[in-house]
Amino acid sequence: MNGQNSIAIVGGGPAGALAGALLAGGGKRVLLFDEKLAWEKPCGGGVTHKALQQYPFLGEAGSPHKAVDQCELISPSGRRVRFHLRHPVAIFSRLALNGLLLERAQQAGVEVHQERVTRISGGDGDWQLVTPQGEYRASYLMLAAGARNPFRAQFLAAMAPEDLMATAGYFIPGQTSLMQIQFLKGVTGYIWVFPRVDHVSAGIAGKMGEITTRELRKILEDWLRENGFQLEGAQFYSHILPSLRAEAMDAIEVSGDGWAMIGDSAGLVDPITGEGLYYALRSAELCAEAVLAGRPADYRVRLEEEVLPELRVAARVSERFYRGEVFGESVLERMVALTSQSDKLRDLMSDLFAGTQGYRDLKARLYRILPAVMKDGLAGTLRRPWGTGSGLATDPTTD
Secondary structure (H helix, E strand, O other): OOOOOEEEEEOOOHHHHHHHHHHHHOOOEEEEEOOOOOOOOOOOOEEOHHHHHHOOHHHHOOOOEEEEEEEEEEOOOOOEEEEEEEEEEEEEOHHHHHHHHHHHHHHHOOEEEOOOOOEEEEEOOEEEEEEOOEEEEEOEEEEOOOOOOOOHHHHOOOOOHHHEEEEEEEEEEOOOOEEEEEEOOOOOEEEEEEEOOOEEEEEEEEEOOOOOHHHHHHHHHHHHHHOOOOOOOOEEEEEEEEOOOHHHHHOOOOEEOOEEEOHHHHOOOOOOOOOOHHHHHHHHHHHHHHHHOOOOOHHHHHHHHHOHHHHHHHHHHHHHHHHOEEOOEEHHHHHHHHHHHOHHHHHHHHHHHHOOOOOOOHHHHHHHHHHHHHHHHHHHHHHHHHOOOOOOOOOHHHO
16 A cells, blocks of 8 residues: 555554544544554543643543542541642543544544554655555554554663553442542552542552552552442453653653654653643644644654653652652651641642643742641641541641
8 A cells, every 4th residue: 555645653542543633634644553442441531621721622522521629639548638629630431532532533534444553664754564454554653552562662662661650440330529549658659549420440550560460459459448449340451551760751762764652652651640641642742743844853842842841850759759758757648648737738739630730840839838838737736636636636628
């Protein structure tokens, strides 16, 4: 098949589907390959306010999602704080979200092939792709097939295990309106509970090499039972996410002559939170814009200007966030305790979940609010002896 002026995208997740839609809308012939097409994943499927502002069609298209405005953080020791999200998180089933984006791609003119690419050869201007159903050619290649796509090693080194995060989760029948994040003792990761339209997505994430998937699954199952979730009828899933260390993020490569990687394939995931949907969509958009302008090398330039600085800060901070101490206590314990006592810190947490508070200016904001946060924390400490005997004398989440 003649591939002159055509673009091949390997991977039909959010990044691949959006890139295809934008390229086809710009007049390019696009071939998109994915053997599963829309499929479910154990991740929460949360789309932030920042992402909804950038891609308003996600909230306007009628695709089923649940707007969640209540969040609970739980420290490793069990301290809890519940607070209101000023900008709700839209939680999609990944099956529904991927389906929506693939439908938009097809409507834009993308040729969608439900086929598994088994071999890629050639180079800039003349790529050959082989599937069990046939052979295809393209002048430009985009890889959007996840952190462990089998072709990454042809272009770059495979991601090291210490740059990956294992996830395991269940889709549990039932309803809840509360998003929960439970931090874990001695594990770089967390448990999540995300409400969806007709079920609950509950899962766990941990750095590979620190803990096995089997151990993660047992921790999750024990926690779910202790917190009143029933696993009868639940579906189990597991997946691998990028979670790049600082040195890997500093040395990241995303493109070369005639090819580019977007989304998880490129490692564009927040190493602290594991959030990758916004970065998948934004990298797809930046790459498509560069290709349509006839300057594909601009993709890397735009990432360096907008996306990579944020992720590099997160990679540098991640170790201290999960393992560090402040005022003689772990960062996670202190963060939950102070969030329960300070409305300023709850507002900051709300903005972090919304994506409107970035990491690069986070320190400056913390310094601005620190006097008020410490004052609230001291007041809470002094109130405690006159309180009810529980961990906190008052419940600030009802403010």
